Every structure is written in structure tokens, then in C-alpha cells.
Amino acid sequence: MAAGKVGRGDMWFWALLPSLATLFIVFGLPIVDLIYTSLHGMAGPAQITDRFTLENYSDFFNDTFMLNILGRTVWLGFVVVCCCLLVAYPVAYLLARTSAKWRDLALFLITASLLVSSVVRNLGWFPILGESGLVNWLLTSIGIIHTPIRMVGNFTGVVIGLVHAQLPIMILTLTTVIQRIEPELEEAARNLGAAPLEAFWRVMLPLSLPGIVSGSLLVFTLSISAFTTPAILGGNSVLIMAIYVAQQFRTVLDYPAGASAAILLLVTAAILTLTAMRIRARGSEHQ
Amino acid sequence: MTNRHILTAILIAALIFLLAPIVVVMVASFNGGAVMSFPPAFLTTRWYHEIKPIFYQAIWVSLLVATGSATFSVLIGVPAALALCRGRFPGRDLLSSLCLSPLMVPTLVTGVALYQCSLVFWDFTGITIGGTLFGIILGHLTFGLPFVIRAVIAGHARFDRALEEAAQNLGASPLKTFRLITIPILRPSIASGAAFAFTMSFDDVPIALFMGGGDGATTLPVQIYTNVQYDLSGDVMAVASLVVVVSLVVITLLNRLAGSDLFFGAKQ
Numbered sequence: 001m002a003a004g005k006v007g008r009g010d011m012w013f014w015a016l017l018p019s020l021a022t023l024f025i026v027f028g029l030p031i032v033d034l035i036y037t038s039l040h041g042m043a044g045p046a047q048i049t050d051r052f053t054l055e056n057y058s059d060f061f062n063d064t065f066m067l068n069i070l071g072r073t074v075w076l077g078f079v080v081v082c083c084c085l086l087v088a089y090p091v092a093y094l095l096a097r098t099s100a101k102w103r104d105l106a107l108f109l110i111t112a113s114l115l116v117s118s119v120v121r122n123l124g125w126f127p128i129l130g131e132s133g134l135v136n137w138l139l140t141s142i143g144i145i146h147t148p149i150r151m152v153g154n155f156t157g158v159v160i161g162l163v164h165a166q167l168p169i170m171i172l173t174l175t176t177v178i179q180r181i182e183p184e185l186e187e188a189a190r191n192l193g194a195a196p197l198e199a200f201w202r203v204m205l206p207l208s209l210p211g212i213v214s215g216s217l218l219v220f221t222l223s224i225s226a227f228t229t230p231a232i233l234g235g236n237s238v239l240i241m242a243i244y245v246a247q248q249f250r251t252v253l254d255y256p257a258g259a260s261a262a263i264l265l266l267v268t269a270a271i272l273t274l275t276a277m278r279i280r281a282r283g284s285e286h287q
Numbered sequence: 288m289t290n291r292h293i294l295t296a297i298l299i300a301a302l303i304f305l306l307a308p309i310v311v312v313m314v315a316s317f318n319g320g321a322v323m324s325f326p327p328a329f330l331t332t333r334w335y336h337e338i339k340p341i342f343y344q345a346i347w348v349s350l351l352v353a354t355g356s357a358t359f360s361v362l363i364g365v366p367a368a369l370a371l372c373r374g375r376f377p378g379r380d381l382l383s384s385l386c387l388s389p390l391m392v393p394t395l396v397t398g399v400a401l402y403q404c405s406l407v408f409w410d411f412t413g414i415t416i417g418g419t420l421f422g423i424i425l426g427h428l429t430f431g432l433p434f435v436i437r438a439v440i441a442g443h444a445r446f447d448r449a450l451e452e453a454a455q456n457l458g459a460s461p462l463k464t465f466r467l468i469t470i471p472i473l474r475p476s477i478a479s480g481a482a483f484a485f486t487m488s489f490d491d492v493p494i495a496l497f498m499g500g501g502d503g504a505t506t507l508p509v510q511i512y513t514n515v516q517y518d519l520s521g522d523v524m525a526v527a528s529l530v531v532v533v534s535l536v537v538i539t540l541l542n543r544l545a546g547s548d549l550f551f552g553a554k555q
Binding site (some may be wrong): 109164 | 290292293294295297298300301302304305306307308309310311312314315318321322323325326363364366367369370371373374375376382385386388389391392393395397399400401402403404406407423425426428429432433436444460486489490493494496497507508512515516519523524526527530531533535536541
């Protein structure tokens with residue numbers, strides 16, 4: 001039996017080979033090529049020199065223009081995470097603690113909104129947020145404002161679009177985490193005389209912290225790596241890392257600059273994702 | 288119970304926020320006045336008659352790309368996932384992480400990397416991959432394949448190997464056991480991975496933008512994205528509404544067939 005297993009085990013490696021080879025060609029090689037480009041100078045539009053250099057990276061961190069892009073990207077991720085947390089926590093708490101009939105419907109609608117094409121969802125914000133759109137129409141009708149507020153083609157538009165894209169993910173992550181916390185713990189705190197807010201602050205929040213942290217890291221990573229939503233709702237005026245990278249490859253044709261920014265984005269996203277996975281794994285070990 | 292009322296109010300507000308753009312796209316597609324103004328001045332169905340042929344072509348390209356990448360992902364991804372679960376070769380955990388690693392990389396980065404690599408490949412061989420349908424399919428394998436592998440590995444964790452042993456004890460050949468026991472048991476996981484690969488392919492802009500763009504190689508999301516930037520007319524809203532209707536039908540069907548954790552299975 002044992003000998004047969006080893007023989008079969010070797011056979012299994014051949015079953016893995018097509019996938020490994022495919023991923024090596026469509027993913028491994030291109031990423032290596034991108035790293036190679038990021039370590040060489042620019043020899044003209046869409047051309048790179050043969051000389052090895054680290055200048056692209058040192059230039060990045062010495063240029064205030066680039067540091068502004070980096071800062072704007074981090075700030076965007078931070079704002080999106082905060083907005084998502086503020087809305088998602090109460091929603092997830094309610095969904096985790098109720099057994100009402102509408103619970104499944106609510107979960108279905110939340111998942112469904114996640115699965116409708118992101119381009120289409122972005123498109124839907126124009127008639128809502130545009131200068132002659134729904135929100136401005138409502139606000140001017142009531143008389144709160146007299147001139148329309150600009151909410152698309154700027155930072156606000158990108159934040160709204162990204163919160164819309166990430167909110168379902170945050171809600172679903174937090175619902176799973178809160179469900180695992182026994183309601184009895186909260187009741188015990190209340191019975192021992194804690195006010196609702198105190199019970200939340202001293203029992204629920206610490207217990208759901210791993211979920212909050214891993215959900216936030218996930219949403220932050222997805223927000224700083226997003227391209228489609230910032231490109232459509234930012235109208236190319238919100239220069240963040242992803243937009244900068246795309247511009248270098250599509251219009252500016254400075255491949256080394258684009259490649260080094262892309263690699264920095266890749267490394268950041270990978271580190272954050274691994275951290276989130278580690279926190280989540282440790283959280284489920286404790287349960 | 289006022290706390291509960293506040294929570295319910297937040298939930299309803301969140302649902303309205305989540306569904307608003309989807310509903311608005313559909314209403315705006317019947318807007319007879321300026322496309323971007325809301326509420327509509329008057330209603331019309333003219334945009335549906337005026338959908339440009341490039342959009343129909345783009346829908347066709349998207350369907351081909353999504354079907355092609357999802358099918359290929361299943362064909363080579365399922366054996367790979369089984370190998371990662373059952374094989375006894377060295378470095379299995381490392382290979383497993385390697386197979387899933389593309390999911391950690393922003394698709395924009397994968398897109399520009401592929402684009403650049405296709406230029407280098409063209410330099411050396413004279414073969415064009417960038418800007419073709421085949422190029423987009425290759426690009427979408429970077430997430431389709433890991434999605435399928437991850438879903439099948441997750442499904443395999445709940446797999447009861449005793450069922451296979453029973454079949455073999457009853458005289459079934461290994462191939463017959465595989466066909467009649469293994470595959471049917473793993474079918475929901477495979478379907479979930481394939482559905483996720485298909486949906487993400489139909490949703491993707493960055494990879495299709497960098498790898499496509501040539502003749503007959505513009506996917507629907509890229510076409511809509513281009514139109515939003517240069518020429519946003521009512522027919523774009525009409526196309527988008529059609530996409531919403533189709534997505535809702537597909538989502539409802541999947542929900543009926545496999546329950547709401549169909550996509551969770553793939554996402555965990």
C-alpha cells in the first residue's frame with residue numbers, strides 16, 4: 001500500500017505540470033520581465049537600456065510628485081476602509097445576530113451587488129452624482145444648495161465608487177467573524193451591569209478585532225490596487241499608483257518608470273494580503 | 288429595542304446604497320433627455336434600438352474570452368488541484384502557494400507585465416499575442432486557474448475518501464471510480480470555481496485593456512470603459528442594462544442551484 005502510494009504520488013506531479021507550466025508562462029515570466037524592466041533605464045519611448053540600475057526606485061522616493069501619488073493612494077485606501085467599517089460593522093452585527101426571514105434576502109442582495117459587472121456599477125453613479133444628477137437635483141429642490149456639487153471626476157467620486165465595490169466584502173467578512181462570537185458573552189456583560197455601549201466596547205470589539213483587522217487589510221489592498229473604478233469615476237484627474245502605472249504604459253511610454261511603480265504596488269499588495277491571511281488563520285485557530 | 292431600529296435603518300440605507308447604481312443604470316437607459324441627468328425628462332426605448340454594432344461584437348468577444356478561459360482553467364486546474372491534495376511529492380505546499388500567488392497581485396500589474404512580455408515575445412519571434420483574443424484568454428488564466436484550483440482544494444477538504452475505497456472494493460477500476468465517484472462529488476466545487484472564473488473574466492478591465500484592443504479583441508467592459516471616457520451616449524446605458532438583466536438571471540439561477548455559498552466557496 002505504502003509503496004503504491006509513492007508511485008501514485010509521482011504520477012500526480014504530472015497532473016500538476018500543465019497548470020504550473022501555464023502559470024509560469026502567463027504569470028511568472030511576465031512578472032520577471034517587469035522586474036527586469038524596472039531595473040533598467042529608459043532609452044526612448046517604449047525602449048529600455050541594457051545597463052542595470054536602481055535609479056527608477058531611488059528616483060521614485062526622491063521625487064515629491066511620486067511621493068504625492070503614493071500618499072494620495074494610501075490616503076484613498078484609508079478613507080475607503082474607514083467608510084466601509086463604519087457602515088459594515090452595524091450591518092454585519094445585525095445580520096449575524098438575527099434569524100429573521102429577510103436575512104437570506106439581505107445577504108443575497110449584498111452578494112448580488114458584488115457580482116454585477118464593476119464597469120456597469122460605475123456607470124450607474126453618473127446619473128446619481130453628476131452635476132444634473134439625482135443627488136444634486138434633490139439637494140437643490142430642497143434648497144440646501146444653489147450650485148451643484150461636483151461628485152464625479154474627482155477624489156469624492158473615486159471614494160464613493162470604491163466603498164460601493166468593497167462594502168459587500170467588508171460586510172460578509174465581518175458577518176462571518178461576529179457569528180462566531182457567542183451571544184452569551186455579550187449577555188453576560190449586560191447582566192453584570194455593563195451598558196450596551198460598554199458591552200460593545202469591552203466585549204464585542206476586542207473579540208471581533210482580528211476580523212476587523214483582516215477585513216480592513218483586504219479592503220485597503222483592493223482599494224489601492226483598483227484601476228477600473230478610479231479610472232472611470234476619477235476621470236483621470238485622481239492620480240493614484242494604478243492610474244500612474246497605466247499612463248506610463250499607455251501614453252507616456254516610460255516603461256521603466258511604470259514598471260518600478262507597478263513592482264512597488266505588487267510588493268505592497270502581496271505583503272498586506274499575506275498579513276491579512278496570517279491574522280485570519282490565527283483567528284480561526286483560537287476559535 | 289431602539290438599538291435594533293437604528294441597526295435596521297443602517298442596513299436598509301446600506302442596501303439602497305448598494306443597489307442604487309444598478310437600478311439607476313436601468314432607469315437611465317430609458318431616459319429620453321440628457322443621459323446624465325436624473326430623474327429622466329421623459330421615457331423612451333430608442334437607446335435600445337440604437338445600440339451600436341461594436342457593442343454586440345464586444346459582447347460576443349467577452350463571451351468567447353470568458354468561456355475559453357474558464358474552460359481551460361477547469362481542464363488543467365482540476366487535475367492540478369487533485370495533485371496538490373493527493374500527491375506525495377516534495378515541495379507540495381510551496382507549489383500550492385505558487386499556484387495561488389497570482390491572486391495576490393493587482394490585475395493592473397499583471398496586465399502591464401503581460402503587455403510588456405508580449406512585446407518582448409514579438410521582438411524575438413514575430414508572433415503577435417498582445418491585442419488578440421488569444422492574448423486576453425491567456426491573461427485571464429492568471430486568475431481563472433487559481434480560482435478553480437482554490438475552489439477544488441476547498442471542496443476536497445470535505446471529501447470522504449472512504450467512498451472511493453468502497454467503489455474500488457466493489458470492483459470498480461480506478462478510472463471508473465474517478466468518473467463515477469470523484470468527479471460527481473467534486474462537481475459543486477468545480478462549478479463554483481468555473482462560475483467565479485467566468486464572472487471575473489466578464490468583469491475584468493485592466494488585463495483585457497492591455498492584452499486586447501486589436502481587431503475583434505475588445506471585450507464589453509473595455510468597450511464601455513472607452514465609451515465612458517470619449518462618448519457617453521444613451522446606448523451605453525442600454526447595453527449596461529442588458530448586462531444587469533443577464534447578471535441577475537445568472538446570479539439567481541446559481542443561487543437556486545448551489546445556494547448562496549457557491550461564490551463563498553470560491554472566495555475563501
